[in-house]
Amino acid sequence: MDIESLIFYLLATLLLIASLLVVFLRNVVHCAMALVTALLLIAVLFIILHAPMIGVLQVIIYAGAIMVLFLFVIMFLNPAVLEQQRGIWWGFGTILASLLAGLLIPLLGRDELPTDPVAATELFGSPEMLAKSLFNEFVLPFEIASVLLLVAIIGAVVLAKRGHKS
């Protein structure tokens, strides 16, 4: 086994442990921190796949911004209240997870999976390539996504203002 697969299996094991902790830990803040760990490990996976840009963006956006806001909200709410409502979602989550597993497990046995890792060129995942595909090929979806986010922001502001008046 070469050193890259060794690192991969180590990371994958840690990632699985972190993800399981997200589900099974009792304290919501602990769950959030386990999720942060999982996101950081995914970032490392991106980096060993020669896509450091995506890995670092993963850290900036998910681990650095979104999860901080999650924690922000969790700390303002009372975690004990969230604890009681958890039981309802267990059944639903189990059904969804088994459906996903049913889709994924048959894929493992197939022969036509690419045996070579993706032939990564020097420029793959570089800022230049990302910018080129984002602002040439996919400029319309990109702009639509940003307008969608803008709508969400304006909606949030409107809701906050309405609550403020009454």
Added chain:
Amino acid sequence: MIVDFAIIFLKAALVLGMVLNLAGILGWIERKGSALIQDRIGANRASIFGFAGLGLVNTLIADPLKFLTKEDFIPPSGDKFLHTLAPCMALFPALVTFAVIPFGDVLNLGGRTINLQVANINIGILYVFAMGSLGVYGIVIGAWASNNKFSMLGGVRGSAQMISYEIAMGLSVIGVLMVYGTLELQEIARGQGALMRDLLPTWLTFLQPAIGWLPAWGIFLQPLAFLLFFTAAVAETKRVPFDLPEGESELVAGYHVEYSGGKFLMFFAGEFAEIVTAAGLVTTLFFGGWQVPYLLRDGFHFPWGATLLLPHLAVVLLQVGAFALKVVFFCWLQILLRWSVPRFRYDQVMRLGWKMLLPLALINVAVTAVWIVAAQ
């Protein structure tokens, strides 16, 4: 192979050692400097066998010893595990960010070309922001795990402030990235070795006698970006005038009110390491990094035609020395700032971040874009 590893290890040890030592020395400069500003004597009690030295050596030894031998108190109703983890999460990002900051050009030694930078990754500046965004966890988790209302308020203030100023900080750098056309900090530092006369477009050649001799440092090309970045960087270090998360007159000590001993020392050292990192970033992005004006790889080439050739080792030493001097200057400037201005009110902090820095940074990006197109 082994030599390569040894070189990487040496560079990492050198940079980490410099950051930690400078952080320690800054702790002393802060006390002595504040005493100087407030017309007091300052820290002068520590002495070993009656030898007080300049106060520096003893303070460097006595301070950590005192911190490490104090009781490590964990609030009984707090979260033991996260309470212990939080100081590490606060210190770690502050220490590793310096890895991408170049402290010199290249060193040719025994047939090897050594890049004087610990980690040369082509997305250097994004790595800086990634580590900066992880710095919030130390505060938020430390505040929550203490199970104290003062801590909690400090943590909430801190996270809101850091997220707000991260955005302004990121946007203010974009102008610099556009001018030098790279995300790599070593390339940005190299780009600042040019002179203004190389960059002036043809329709501005009449300005050449006036500003042609200036080095193409970020401060001359992006002055507004420097002000915005420096303000945001000071806000990210959470020191006066942005020390709302600690605010001792309202929150006792904010997010680290329940910390003592070695763990408090880690928060404390993290804060000073952040100062050093902020100074390193300001130096690299706006003040030429390791560049000495007119010093090329073989010696000085002055704009009036004179040259002074220097041996390779002297050039490298000059560059590293210039970098260290600039970093120390900006550390000192931050400490001077901390003891000169009063604390903002919380709404003023938020207004400054969102209503002034953010729009100004956006305007800077737009103006820079127009300039780059016009200069072509």
